[in-house]
Amino acid sequence: MHRSRDVVDFPAWSVGKVRFVSVETPDLRTTRAVRIGQVPLGQDVLPVVIGGSAAAAGPGGSPGPAQDIRWITLRGHRGRRPAGEAIAEARAGWASPVLVEPFSAADLPDIAEQADGVVIGAAWMQDFRLVRAAARLGIPVVVQRGPAATLEEWLAIADYCVAEGNDQVALCECGSRTPMPGGGTTLDLAMAREARARTGRPVLVALGRDAALAGAAIAAGADGLMLAPDAGRDVVAAAREAAIVVGAMVRREDPATVAEARGVIDRVDAALATLLERRAELAGVVQRLKPVGGFAGRDMERERSLVAAMARRAPALGTDRLAPVMNAVIEAGLHLAEERRARPDGG
Numbered sequence: 001m002h003r004s005r006d007v008v009d010f011p012a013w014s015v016g017k018v019r020f021v022s023v024e025t026p027d028l029r030t031t032r033a034v035r036i037g038q039v040p041l042g043q044d045v046l047p048v049v050i051g052g053s054a055a056a057a058g059p060g061g062s063p064g065p066a067q068d069i070r071w072i073t074l075r076g077h078r079g080r081r082p083a084g085e086a087i088a089e090a091r092a093g094w095a096s097p098v099l100v101e102p103f104s105a106a107d108l109p110d111i112a113e114q115a116d117g118v119v120i121g122a123a124w125m126q127d128f129r130l131v132r133a134a135a136r137l138g139i140p141v142v143v144q145r146g147p148a149a150t151l152e153e154w155l156a157i158a159d160y161c162v163a164e165g166n167d168q169v170a171l172c173e174c175g176s177r178t179p180m181p182g183g184g185t186t187l188d189l190a191m192a193r194e195a196r197a198r199t200g201r202p203v204l205v206a207l208g209r210d211a212a213l214a215g216a217a218i219a220a221g222a223d224g225l226m227l228a229p230d231a232g233r234d235v236v237a238a239a240r241e242a243a244i245v246v247g248a249m250v251r252r253e254d255p256a257t258v259a260e261a262r263g264v265i266d267r268v269d270a271a272l273a274t275l276l277e278r279r280a281e282l283a284g285v286v287q288r289l290k291p292v293g294g295f296a297g298r299d300m301e302r303e304r305s306l307v308a309a310m311a312r313r314a315p316a317l318g319t320d321r322l323a324p325v326m327n328a329v330i331e332a333g334l335h336l337a338e339e340r341r342a343r344p345d346g347g
Helices: 083-091 105-114 128-135 151-163 189-199 214-219 233-250 258-289 300-313 318-342
Strands: 003-010 019-026 034-036 039-041 048-050 070-073 098-101 117-120 141-144 169-173 203-208 224-227
Touching: 048 233, 070 083, 083 098, 083 105, 098 105, 105 128, 117 128, 128 141, 128 151, 141 151, 151 169, 151 189, 169 189, 189 203, 189 214, 203 214, 214 224, 214 233, 224 233, 233 258, 258 318, 300 318
Parallel strands: 048 224, 070 098, 098 117, 117 141, 141 169, 169 203, 203 224
Antiparallel strands: 003 019, 034 039
């Protein structure tokens, strides 16, 4: 991989002075993989889901269809509870990786011993002593963007970790403070995308307890979705569905084994099934609105046009291969519409 040596300007707010550190930066055409435990973050894998309550986990604490990684924050304990005790509780019955956000540097020894990575919370992003100490643990670091931080300030924290000898750094967009009704923050997906493009590092997007923007985050290039530690099962499931369905359409995975390739196919099939279900619903609307519905009302000229349009998007398959596929899809939709029309309630 091509590397260049750049001089990084750490802003004046860091420790009251401007500091310059020479670090290596990657070729921005590639995205570095960061591995948290056995879970990779990066360009050629499915976006991960981080967070969610213990109740959202699969059987026996497995990630299953829910989250890939659990994370906890020690900020609420404010140093009153031993970090090791809180981490052990999070690990109980959980087989996959755990990330931990410290309250202070005093929590770091237990994090180094028991956790798979450390989270520099948005509120602590400008605590440079904590950042340096966390980076020196030698485990992956997730740097959340502070609510008022610029792109340059955010990326400087990652470079600070690299200067401490730790290149396993992922970024997490947490939003900016905005005068919205009820307060809260507004996610900056454009900034998240630019951070990924500029650094080549994996970028997560923090969604809290609401997965409504999960699909938008994945479409913007997010390598993972970070939910609140106590996010419920429905939120985790919605985030996972977005990662699978939207990820399959916008993200090109690079499997290296038969098992990995089959996993990617399964995700593409999940997206395909979602679209087929939606198509069947819309086809049913057409059947109800047409003067002559059902098989008698088929418009063969439109169907040929449809196949030709699809062939332009799938030239390797071409019209000859796509025609029987779409014929089967159309006929399945027509059968479904007729079955529904024959029911006593008409649906």
